Structure formats: structure tokens, C-alpha cells
Amino acid sequence: xxxxxxxxxxxxxxxxxxxxxxxxxxxxxxxxxxxxxxxxxxxxxxxxxxxxxxxxxxxxxxxxxxxxxxxxxxxxxxxxxxxxxxxxxxxxxxxxxxxxxxxxxxxxxxxxxxxxxxxxxxxxxxxxxxxxxxxxxxxxxxxxxxxxxxxxxxxxxxxxxxxxxxxxxxxxxxxxxxxxxxxxxxxxxxxxxxxxxxxxxxxxxxxxxxxxxxxxxxxxxxxxxxxxxxxxxxxxxxxxxxxxxxxxxxxxxxxxxxxxxxxxxxxxxxxxxxxxxxxxxxxxxxxxxxxxxxxxxxxxxxxxxxxxxxxxxxxxxxxxxxxxxxxxxxxxxxxxxxxxxxxxxxxxxxxxxxxxxxxxxxxxxxxxxxxxxxxxxxxxxxxxxxxxxxxxxxxxxxxxxxxxxxxxxxxxxxxxxxxxxxxxxxxxxxxxxxxxxxxxxxxxxxxxxxxxxxxxxxxxxxxxxxxxxxxxxxxxxxxxxxxxxxxxxxxxxxxxxxxxxxxxxxxxxx
Numbered sequence: 001x002x003x004x005x006x007x008x009x010x011x012x013x014x015x016x017x018x019x020x021x022x023x024x025x026x027x028x029x030x031x032x033x034x035x036x037x038x039x040x041x042x043x044x045x046x047x048x049x050x051x052x053x054x055x056x057x058x059x060x061x062x063x064x065x066x067x068x069x070x071x072x073x074x075x076x077x078x079x080x081x082x083x084x085x086x087x088x089x090x091x092x093x094x095x096x097x098x099x100x101x102x103x104x105x106x107x108x109x110x111x112x113x114x115x116x117x118x119x120x121x122x123x124x125x126x127x128x129x130x131x132x133x134x135x136x137x138x139x140x141x142x143x144x145x146x147x148x149x150x151x152x153x154x155x156x157x158x159x160x161x162x163x164x165x166x167x168x169x170x171x172x173x174x175x176x177x178x179x180x181x182x183x184x185x186x187x188x189x190x191x192x193x194x195x196x197x198x199x200x201x202x203x204x205x206x207x208x209x210x211x212x213x214x215x216x217x218x219x220x221x222x223x224x225x226x227x228x229x230x231x232x233x234x235x236x237x238x239x240x241x242x243x244x245x246x247x248x249x250x251x252x253x254x255x256x257x258x259x260x261x262x263x264x265x266x267x268x269x270x271x272x273x274x275x276x277x278x279x280x281x282x283x284x285x286x287x288x289x290x291x292x293x294x295x296x297x298x299x300x301x302x303x304x305x306x307x308x309x310x311x312x313x314x315x316x317x318x319x320x321x322x323x324x325x326x327x328x329x330x331x332x333x334x335x336x337x338x339x340x341x342x343x344x345x346x347x348x349x350x351x352x353x354x355x356x357x358x359x360x361x362x363x364x365x366x367x368x369x370x371x372x373x374x375x376x377x378x379x380x381x382x383x384x385x386x387x388x389x390x391x392x393x394x395x396x397x398x399x400x401x402x403x404x405x406x407x408x409x410x411x412x413x414x415x416x417x418x419x420x421x422x423x424x425x426x427x428x429x430x431x432x433x434x435x436x437x438x439x440x441x442x443x444x445x446x447x448x449x450x451x452x453x454x455x456x457x458x459x460x461x462x463x464x465x466x467x468x469x470x471x472x473x474x475x476x477x478x479x480x481x482x483x484x485x486x487x488x489x490x491x492x493x494x495x496x497x498x499x500x501x502x503x504x505x506x507x508x509x510x
Contacts, residue, residue, distance in 0.1 A: 058311035102172035105258025106130035107179035115317035125244015138169035177234030200226035260402030270409035298375025374429035
């Protein structure tokens with residue numbers, strides 16, 4: 001009797017398994033040292049092709065959040081009163097923190113579980129666990145708004161808090177679904193879900209502002225609607241397995257990893273936002289506004305690297321051989337360093353041209369280029385910490401990741417308190433660099449095989465130093481029409497340099 005033809009779902013599963021084997025399974029080790037080295041090189045080249053090829057597609061989709069947020073802020077500032085715009089920004093920050101708690105690190109745990117099992121069964125069970133956790137956190141936050149709303153500074157703004165909290169549950173479920181979709185390499189449904197959750201909320205919110213009422217609460221409802229629709233798509237695509245709610249062993253293991261990771265992610269909020277609190281206290285709100293403008297320009301690369309870490313996590317989890325995983329982490333780190341060199345230079349060169357467009361002359365934008373340059377340098381330790389952080393998560397060292405992030409957050413606050421009184425907002429930028437260097441150093445020290453962890457090659461270091469030196473010199477160059485034209489020409493010259501490095505990275509060359 002002939003077997004029936006495979007279903008579309010079975011065919012897709014088979015294709016995913018084949019791609020996982022091709023991308024992640026190391027070639028069997030040979031007996032001779034030279035053959036083993038060649039085998040490792042093949043594994044690295046193959047992994048690099050995946051990371052810098054298809055893996056970057058997910059980064060592009062995720063980065064649309066950055067593009068939309070950069071474009072929408074000036075529009076919102078014109079459509080609603082300043083007070084409404086300010087309280088909306090605070091509510092969004094609160095919502096982002098609540099999402100971290102609602103996800104509880106289940107997204108990372110589900111990715112690792114799928115890689116360890118080789119199938120989706122228990123990972124889909126963790127998705128069901130994540131849904132229940134998100135609902136529980138949302139309900140707890142909703143019922144306690146009268147207790148913490150005024151204390152959080154939202155006096156008389158409880159309707160906005162209600163909407164912000166309602167935004168939390170769907171967003172958390174979407175985040176867990178997206179992590180699983182990346183692990184399954186389902187770029188189409190991932191793109192639809194991600195773009196709807198990010199761009200859709202802004203579009204719906206703007207429509208509500210234009211046709212209903214121009215206030216923060218009305219705009220926030222757009223995010224709730226878009227996240228709810230995206231949640232429905234994500235659930236339909238990933239098919240949560242309700243039986244996973246009864247799998248106590250897998251759930252407990254997931255929370256042992258996820259809870260410390262979630263607390264560490266909250267520490268990242270301190271690491272990224274604590275400097276503004278210190279500047280607000282020591283220098284006043286006007287300097288906070290100036291620092292925020294410079295930080296948005298300089299930190300764009302940092303946000304892209306964050307999206308890169310999220311997109312690459314499943315590929316590292318799929319590599320079960322620790323040596324191959326370490327080699328790929330070091331190689332991808334060096335390749336990102338080489339890619340960052342032209343990007344750092346371009347961001348610094350373009351800042352004197354871009355800043356007057358982003359802010360009025362009262363912001364003294366000609367003084368902010370040095371702040372952009374210092375913040376952009378932070379991307380180098382961010383790359384280093386991303387490489388070691390991925391390894392620690394794959395090895396389920398969640399407690400170490402959380403504790404180290406908390407230490408780095410405390411260092412950031414302390415460095416700001418010391419440097420801001422002497423250097424102003426430039427001191428806040430330096431404190432950010434210091435905190436991320438501490439983060440990268442502590443994560444490397446926490447690696448179980450840290451003696452095998454090698455630093456970047458000399459050519460990589462020299463390229464990075466040359467880019468930093470040229471960018472530093474450009475900060476001191478006059479900001480007049482002639483020199484700004486030279487800067488624009490330099491930015492255009494960085495593009496082919498970046499494309500060449502990207503092409504080499506895809507071929508496994510750093």
C-alpha cells in the first residue's frame with residue numbers, strides 16, 4: 001500500500017529540520033589536528049552565512065520599530081499638547097517595563113527548549129505557560145492601579161494607565177510568539193506579526209488622534225488594538241499547546257532561566273535610562289532634552305545590535321557543540337566589529353547635519369556631536385556583551401546574566417553621579433560606555449570556558465581604532481557648509497565599505 005502524500009505542515013517541518021541540520025550541525029570531528037581545524041572553519045563559515053544572510057532579514061523587520069519610533073515622535077509632538085506628549089512617553093516606558101515582567105523570560109526559554117528537543121512540542125507548551133503568565137501579570141497590574149498610579153507620577157492619569165496596562169498582555173504574548181517564529185525560521189508570518197504590532201499601532205493611533213481626540217489615552221488605544229490583532233495571528237501561527245500547562249518540570253526549568261533574565265532585562269532599563277534620571281536631578285529638564293536628542297542619534301546602532309541578538313539567538317541555540325558555538329560567537333563578534341567601523345564613522349559624520357533637523361537651535365545642537373560620538377562608541381562593548389551573553393543564555397546561566405546586568409546598571413548610576421557634575425551630558429555618555437564595558441567584562445569572566453575565549457584579531461582592533469580616531473577628529477572640525485558637505489561625502493563613502501564588509505561576513509570572513 002502506498003503511503004499518503006505528506007501534508008503541507010509535515011513538509012514544512014521536514015524542511016525546517018533539514019535547514020537546521022545544514023545550518024547548525026557540526027561536521028564530525030576528524031582525528032588529525034589540521035582536519036579538526038578545517039572542520040571548525042567549515043562550521044563557522046556555514047554559521048556565518050546563516051547569521052549574516054537570512055538572519056539579518058529578521059533584524060531588518062525588527063528594526064522597523066526603530067524607524068517608526070523615530071518618525072512618529074515629531075508627528076505626535078505636533079498633534080498633541082506638550083503635557084500629553086510627556087505623559088504618553090512616561091506611560092510607554094511603564095508599559096515596556098511591564099512587558100518585561102509579563103514575558104518573564106519565557107521567550108528565551110522556549111527558544112532553548114526547541115533547540116534542545118529538536119521539535120516544537122514542549123516549546124509550544126511554554127508558549128501556553130507564557131500566555132497564562134502574561135494574563136496574570138496584566139490582571140495584577142490592572143487591579144492595583146489605584147495603589148501605585150499616583151506614586152508613579154500619573155496623578156489624575158489613571159485612564160491612560162488602564163490603556164497602558166491593557167497593552168501589556170497582548171504585547172507580551174506577541175513577543176513570545178515572535179521568538180518561536182524566529183526559531184522556526186518562518187519569516188513571512190514573523191514579518192506580518194512584527195510589523196502589525198509595531199507599525200500598526202502607530203497608524204491606528206494616528207487615525208484616532210486625527211478623527212477622535214488628540215490626547216495620549218486615545219493614541220494608546222491604537223497600540224492595544226494592533227497588539228491584540230497581532231496576538232491573534234501569533235497564536236494561530238504558533239499553536240500553543242495547552243497540555244504544557246501541566247508539564248511542571250519543563251515549566252519550572254523555564255522559570256529558573258526566565259525570571260533572572262527578566263530581572264536582568266529590567267536592569268537594562270536602568271542601564272539605558274538611569275543617566276537621564278541623574279541628568280534631570282543635577283542639570284534640569286532642558287539638559288535632559290538635549291541629551292535625549294543626541295542619545296537617539298548615537299544609540300541607533302545599539303538598538304540594531306539588540307535586534308541582532310534576538311534574531312541570532314535560535315541559531316546559537318541550535319549549535320549543540322560548545323566548541324563550535326564558541327568559535328561562531330567569536331567570529332560573529334569580529335565580523336560585527338568590522339561592520340561597525342563604517343557605521344560608527346557615518347553616524348558621527350552625519351550628526352552635525354541631522355541634529356539641526358531633529359531639534360531647534362535652542363538645543364545648541366552644534367555642541368551635541370561629541371555626545372553622539374561617545375554614545376556611538378558604546379556599540380563596541382555592546383557587541384562584546386552580546387557575544388558572551390548569547391553563550392551564557394544557551395548554557396542556561398540566567399542568574400549570572402541577571403546579576404551582571406544589575407551590577408552594570410548600578411555602575412551606570414554611580415558613574416553618572418561622578419561624571420555629570422564635571423562633564424555635563426557628555427559625562428552621562430561616558431558613563432554609558434563605562435557601564436557597558438563592565439557588563440562585557442563580567443559576562444566574559446562568567447563564561448565556563450573563558451580561557452578559550454580569544455579577543456579580536458589585531459586587524460580588527462586596528463580597523464576599529466582607525467574608525468574611532470577619524471570620527472573623533474571629525475568632531476573637532478568646524479560645522480560650516482563646506483565641512484558639512486565633506487561630511488556628507490564621507491558618509492556616502494562609508495556605504496560601499498559597509499557593503500563590502502557585509503559581503504565578506506556572509507562568506508565567513510571577518
